[in-house]
Amino acid sequence: MAVLEVKGIKKNFDELQVLKGIDFSLEKGEALALIGASGSGKTTLLRCLNFLETPTRGQIYVNEKLIYDASNPSMLSEREIRRNRLHFGLVFQSFNLFPQYTALQNLTLAKELLARETPEYKKNRKDVLDQIKTEGEALLASVGLSDKLDFYPHQLSGGQQQRVAIARALMLQPDILCFDEPTSALDPELTGEVLRVIRGLAEKRTTMVIVTHEMKFARDVSDQVLFMDKGVVVERGTPADVFEHPQEERTKQFLERYFEE
């Protein structure tokens, strides 16, 4: 069963058409690597999935339920969007941790706010909060940061910050976790620790969409590769297909240029 199905997504910024009809689907436990030249629309696609942009056309299904249809404006109310975007998590290139909160508080904040809307919270406030805190601690431990729970973001290295950001996204147990070039803002010696965490998630069969310029990593970690150029999916397939036997001229050129460097 497809966890995610994207149909005919188009996105215009005024005159500029950035996405020209994107289709793909993702099975539970699959990792999809999204590659392509700068400006091809990868970030825009992730932002559409997380409703940071509203697609001009197209539909999004999660677990076979229609959650977004561009031709149905009632799906655009703030409430609907807020509920639906919880299917997705997003890890940003620039981490975007909340500077006034510790690593642990960065994880627990959103979950606590969501918990407030539930009836259990009113009954067992303390238990609910303890539970959330325990979950947060466990997640930080799972990304190797159990000794940094009470550190503020500025006291952490870039790699550590990004690991906190990944844990923060996992905290709400999204169906699909999206990464937008998670290592691009990092010094080269810090990319390894972040890639290792993502690799670990792939081994645990976390459903993911990963935008990356790390081709070797994409090849190792993904089950499916999408090569985008100028707002369209030019080629798709298993990593072996796309990286070893690209069919399209544009894919070949892109990979050649990439592996020359």
Place this chain on the structure above:
Amino acid sequence: MDAVLNAITSLNEGFLFNLQLFGITLLLAIPLGLVIALGSMSKFLPLKWLTKTFVWIIRGTPLMLQLFVVLYGPGILFDIPMSNRFLAAEVAFVINYACYFSEIYRGGIESIPKGQYEAGAVLGMTRTQVFFKVVLLQVVKRITPAMGNEVITLTKDTSLARVIGVTEIIMSAERFTKQGLIWPLFSTGLYFLVMNGILTVLLSRIEKKMDYFKA
């Protein structure tokens, strides 16, 4: 000895006006400034431009002139003369300072990276939650130094109220100059120095309180 006591009492009474003007202005201009800031960032363009023009006028003209306008304006325009001079001073100060504060707030709010809002949104927070739980404290931290400057300026500006006849401390002191007593006038400076000394300590405490994070 009586003359000295008399002068000091008079200065104290005058300074009470400065303090009241200071206190009420802060109390009202701080929230009003936020309302104006939101207006000047509104997506509804007529409101945005109206607010911006108003702020431009207030910031572009002397506070001294604004005091006169508030004192005489209602009488000339609507035939309801402003009888209470202190009230007139209060209104002029609140409007003037709210406009300055609004620009500081706007700068602070606009300086918060878009990524902070987006990170909150993606985690399922409402706009209100993002503003109060994520953005606000960062804004407060960023604007505290600029607000501190304005607050210190305000203490001294309160003396301007004398131009419309509010007997604040300097006006009180001047009466003694006419009687040949010059020291009361000069000692008004001490009042302001002590007050600003206290404020400076308070402000740096507030800044220290927010030192635990970087924004």
